[in-house]
Amino acid sequence: MLDFRPILLVTGVLLATLGCAMMVPALVDLADDNEDWRIFAASSLLTIMIGLSLWLSARGSQGAMGLRQAFVMTCVVWLVLAGFGALPLLWSGSVDSYTDAFFEAMSGLTTTGATVIVGLDHAPPGVLFWRAILQWLGGLGIIVMALSVLPLLKVGGMQLFKAEAFDAPEKILPRATQISGIMTLIFIGFTALCAVLYNIAGMEFSDAIMHAMTTVATGGFSTKDGSIGHFDSAAIDWIAVVFMCVGSLPFLLYIKLFQGEPKALLRDTQVHTFFLLLIGFILAIWLFQHNTGVHDGLEGLRYAAFNVVSVMTGTGYANADYNAWGPFAAGLFFVIMFIGGCAGSTSCGIKVFRFQVLWANLGQHLNRMVYPNGIFVPRFNGRPIDDGVTAAVQSFFFLYICSFAALAMALSLTGLDDLTALSGAATAISNVGPGLGEIIGPAGTFSPLNDTAKWILSFGMLLGRLELLTVMVLFVPRFWRG
Secondary structure (H helix, E strand, C coil): CCCCHHHHHHHHHHHHHHHHHCHHHHHHHHHCCCCCHHHHHHHHHHHHHHHHHHHHHHCCCCCCCCHHHHHHHHHHHHHHHHHHHCHHHHHCCCCCCHHHHHHHHHHHHCCCCCCCCCCHHHCCHHHHHHHHHHHHHHHHHHHHHHHHCHHHHCCCCHHHHCCCCCCCHHHHHHHHHHHHHHHHHHHHHHHHHHHHHHHHHCCCHHHHHHHHHHHHCCCCCCCCCCHHHHCCCHHHHHHHHHHHHHHCCCHHHHHHHHCCCCHHHHHCHHHHHHHHHHHHHHHHHHHHHHHHCCCCHHHHHHHHHHHHHHHHCCCCCCCCCHHHHCHHHHHHHHHHCCCCCCCCCCCCCCCHHHHHHHHHHHHHHHHHHHCCCCCCCCEECCEECCHHHHHHHHHHHHHHHHHHHHHHHHHHHCCCCHHHHHHHHHHHHCCCCCCCHHHHCCCCCCCCCCHHHHHHHHHHHHHHHCCCHHHHHHHCHHHHHC
16 A cells, blocks of 8 residues: 655645745735735645645654655646646636646646746736746756656666665655755856846846746746747847756756866766757758848847757747748757757756667667677766666657657647647647747747647646656556555
């Protein structure tokens, strides 16, 4: 029998934390003399009370956090937080239904950035702050999960990044607490620096704070319907590019950097591959723009760099409608939205390290074909890759493709056109945000979609953000039989 007490304990603490965070937009609305502060205050009290009730019901339990509990906890936490995070969005009237509110909250916590809200330019400040807070908390939560839970659960080859302290399931909670403290300080530092630079570049102070929160979290929620393109500033675009990249690098390397190991970031092959891919795609889009006359010179480089970084890191900002650039650009953006950033970052997608493992494994097989008696060992960052990691990565790729296809077919059955269904499935499972086409492209929103499609997309966001296997294992009967 699965012991749910450790799960309730963690869920209760995080739910109470979310409730406390709701007081921030309440205070913002109160300062702006907006009546919505009462809604956020009521949502906060309700969320805190339920969170504390869950915590009290499990407090004092001696049950250790095992592997099965860790799988269940990871899924339950994201669902419960999205469920309660949707309440102020619904009660404030920013959305028309709970479906829309849940979609928006799930998009925020998974740092996807897809939105159903139209008229952001005139939305209440509390709602805008709450969307930014959801993404900021979601980005921080993803980092902690990637460094503490996923390596232990051996999800999709993440055991490559298993810290020495995680040698027993019982150490998940205390170690996660330590990591979250360090990561929060780093996260706050990057967010503050980004906000200051945005403000200097011309953003209003409140816009600078909210955009900094969603940039570092590679989330993409904006305070404007036109996203970053609303500001029409080269300086703001380049600041966003830098901090989207900052959020997409392994945060464990930042810890080493601040501990006096600056070369750790420079030596990491995952970082090298990430930037090589970015440079290659940026040059391709830049040259394409030049040859087709879309943008020329440094302006073309700016638009190419911003949109490639935004899509590949899963941030989802837009400073132009790249759908209008032609089929080549749209096709390339469709491909790169699957790649993602580095493991242990706020970014999404398949992740660069899995492509490296797959490439190393392919090289090993090709060498064995040429030299049957030779001994070839695939390596990652100079270390041999265990067969278990290779199998996990290959399984992840297979499930990723199957999940994408299943989501696309399910969306198509709801009545969506092929382009919307395909790009919607891709952007959901890759947690990117905007898709392709007139409806959900960079210039559109997800508001016109039917409720069934929105629930499918919400599930796709959760599936992609929790690395597929963490969710899928819950549907295996043997898991519940222990």
